[in-house]
């Protein structure tokens with residue numbers, strides 16, 4: 148059994164276990180971290196931070212609580228338990244000798260980010276003599292580094308380098324001195340030393356009060372990455388980026404009344420829902436009039452994507468897809484963000500064609516992918532459970548796979564020949580019917596559809612067919628608003644005729 152351990156004065160330690168679960172080795176236990184730490188009643192640091200960090204990083208975390216603290220965002224008020232005692236550090240060191248571990252991460256928590264002193268000088272010697280020599284990495288902040296070294300305050304990056312070197316001489320294989328509190332520094336710089344080379348790890352300094360628990364979280368994220376099999380420098384880089392991203396994500400949340408607050412460790416599980424005015428979730432009736440943009444057509448008619456999208460929505464589009472094949476990424480992202488705002492202010496979902504990265508960056512409602520694009524199953528993993536994913540399908544098999552992959556709808560075409568997509572196979576109304584009948588997912592028809600033939604498409608009245616997706620009949624026209632209204636009227640008539648027929 149192998150262990151990855153993290154220790155602090157509040158005695159956290161971590162365990163990693165990759166022992167096969169079954170005799171045929173087909174299932175592996177997930178990476179596992181065991182933390183032995185103090186409880187933070189404020190839930191931003193300590194055991195609670197470790198649990199949340201490991202969960203966010205996909206690592207199972209079990210716990211041993213060494214102390215109970217009563218604290219809130221104003222500061223540590225009472226400490227019971229006991230955390231930083233020579234006895235606990237000594238028991239821990241003995242256990243580590245008895246049960247050797249794969250990696251030991253020592254977070255020498257002595258001063259919390261709120262400035263409270265969490266460990267007295269009595270345990271410093273025990274730390275230096277017992278724990279540091281066993282550690283794979285130690286993660287002190289500026290105050291903790293100077294406390295361990297018994298030296299003056301560290302004020303510059305050069306001081307941090309000297310401290311990292313001296314701490315390394317005490318025995319740990321790696322040292323990271325965290326410079327978050329460095330005065331006059333525009334970015335957050337940490338110094339990593341591997342015994343040979345120094346690395347200055349820089350990230351943007353997030354302006355936020357919500358920094359409570361950043362130290363615990365960095366250390367537990369390093370342990371989580373090690374448990375997943377990472378080597379040290381990549382683990383430290385991931386941990387730093389994780390904390391930076393979490394801080395940025397949580398910079399405006401307001402929990403408690405103190406000068407500091409906790410951040411949101413599990414931000415990745417959220418859908419950024421608070422930014423969106425749209426109700427989360429996919430409604431198949433949104434596919435009724437699906438407007439798909441085309442950068443070439445907008446250029447030809449001299450209009451911006453945003454003006455094109457506004458006009459389509461005003462004309463009755465029920466969902467919008469940005470299909471900007473030639474757009475340069477930076478410009479596409481700017482346009483996508485603006486279109487998101489427009490769509491969401493009208494309660495209309497916005498999907499991005501092909502580009503999962505753009506969809507993630509602008510927090511669009513989802514993506515549409517084809518058979519040669521990112522597989523829908525991978526898109527689902529990247530986008531999470533709440534985003535909308537559409538897949539182009541021309542066959543029953545593709546429709547079945549889309550369902551297995553976790554798509555929300557399929558686009559089926561070309562129903563008619565089209566000039567918008569080169570070399571597109573036309574499946575015709577018959578092909579559309581075949582796929583619709585077999586599909587477990589709602590279907591939108593696409594390819595050569597306009598106000599003259601949309602009625603025929605909808606009147607095939609196949610179950611699952613929820614609407615039409617149109618490019619040129621809306622966007623390669625002089626007035627998008629007029630054309631969208633016209634198409635909307637045709638679709639409404641077709642829908643009411645279908646309704647009459649089925650009753």
Ligand SMILES: Cc1ncc(COP(=O)(O)OP(=O)(O)O)c(N)n1
Nearest residue numbers: 500501515516517518539558593616
């Ligand atoms: C609604 C809808 N259906 C089908 C497509 C076509 O997607 P794909 O096959 O990936 O081709 P491109 O659009 O990427 O050229 C679509 N975009 N939307």
Ligand SMILES: Cc1nc(C(=O)O)sc1CCOP(=O)(O)O
Nearest residue numbers: 560561565567594595617618619
């Ligand atoms: C983007 C696209 N996909 C198709 C498919 O068959 O999957 S047909 C198509 C082009 C649709 O454009 P228009 O409405 O101008 O014909």
Ligand SMILES: [Mg+2]
Nearest residue numbers: 501516517520
């Ligand atoms: Mg595509």
